Amino acid sequence: MKGIVFREFIDMVERTFGEEMVDSIISSSELESGGVYTTVGTYDHTELVTLVVALSGETDLPVDALVEAFGNYLFGRFLELFPIFFSHATSFEFLDTIHDIVHVEVMKLYPDATLPDFVSEIKDNGKTLHFEYHSPRHFADLAVGLMKGAFEHWNETVTIESKDISQGEKQIILFICTLQD
Numbered sequence: 427m428k429g430i431v432f433r434e435f436i437d438m439v440e441r442t443f444g445e446e447m448v449d450s451i452i453s454s455s456e457l458e459s460g461g462v463y464t465t466v467g468t469y470d471h472t473e474l475v476t477l478v479v480a481l482s483g484e485t486d487l488p489v490d491a492l493v494e495a496f497g498n499y500l501f502g503r504f505l506e507l508f509p510i511f512f513s514h515a516t517s518f519e520f521l522d523t524i525h526d527i528v529h530v531e532v533m534k535l536y537p538d539a540t541l542p543d544f545v546s547e548i549k550d551n552g553k554t555l556h557f558e559y560h561s562p563r564h565f566a567d568l569a570v571g572l573m574k575g576a577f578e579h580w581n582e583t584v585t586i587e588s589k590d591i592s593q594g595e596k597q598i599i600l601f602i603c604t605l606q607d
C-alpha cells in the first residue's frame with residue numbers, strides 16, 4: 427500500500443487523538459518499515475491493519491469503525507488533493523468513475539499501487555447504485571467510509587445495504603446504495 431495512505435492515517439490519528447497516541451501505536455507495533463512512511467514509498471498493507479488494531483486497543487473503539495472513520499477522513503483529503511475528480515452532479519455518478527477513471531489515473535501516478543476492483547451500475551433512474559468491491563486486502567470498511575464521505579459531500583441521504591459474496595481469499599462485497607427523497 428502506498429505511503430500516502432499511511433501518512434494520511436497517521437495525520438488522522440494525530441489530529442483526533444494527539445501526537446502521543448501516534449508514538450504509542452507505532453512503538454507497540456512490530457512494523458517492518460519501523461513506522462516511517464514516505465508518500466511515494468510502498469509498504470505491506472498489513473502494517474495499516476497492525477496500526478489500526480493497536481489504535482483499537484488504546485481507544486476501545488472497534489477496528490471496523492476505525493477503518494470506516496479513516497475512509498471518511500480520506501475522502502476529505504482526496505477532495506483537497508485531487509479536486510479534478512469531483513466535478514460530478516451526484517455521488518453515484520462520481521462513484522461510477524472510481525474503477526474506470528479515478529483508480530486508472532492513480533495507477534499512472536503510482537504504478538505499484540494495489541487497488542481494489544469495483545463493478546458499478548446505476549439503476550432506477552439514478553436512485554440506486556450497485557457498487558461491488560473486490561480485493562484480497564479486505565478493506566471494504568475503508569470503501570464504506572469513502573462512500574459515506576461522498577454522500578455527505580453531495581448532501582445526499584443514502585442507505586447502504588451490504589451483501590458479503592466473498593470467494594476464497596478475495597473479499598467481495600456488494601453495496602446496494604439507495605438514495606432517499
Ligand code: HEM
Nearest residue numbers: 427428504508532539540541542561563565568569572573
Ligand atoms: C470515494 C471513492 C473511492 C473509493 C470507494 C475507493 C476505494 C479504495 C479502497 C477500498 C482502497 C484500498 C485498497 C484495497 O481495498 O485493495 C483504495 C486505495 C487507494 N485509492 Fe481509492 N477509492 C476512492 C477514491 C479515490 C480517490 C478520489 C483517489 C485519489 C485520486 C484514490 C486513490 C487511492 C490510492 C492512492 C489508494 C492506495 C493504493 C495503494 O496503496 O497501493 N481513491 N481505494
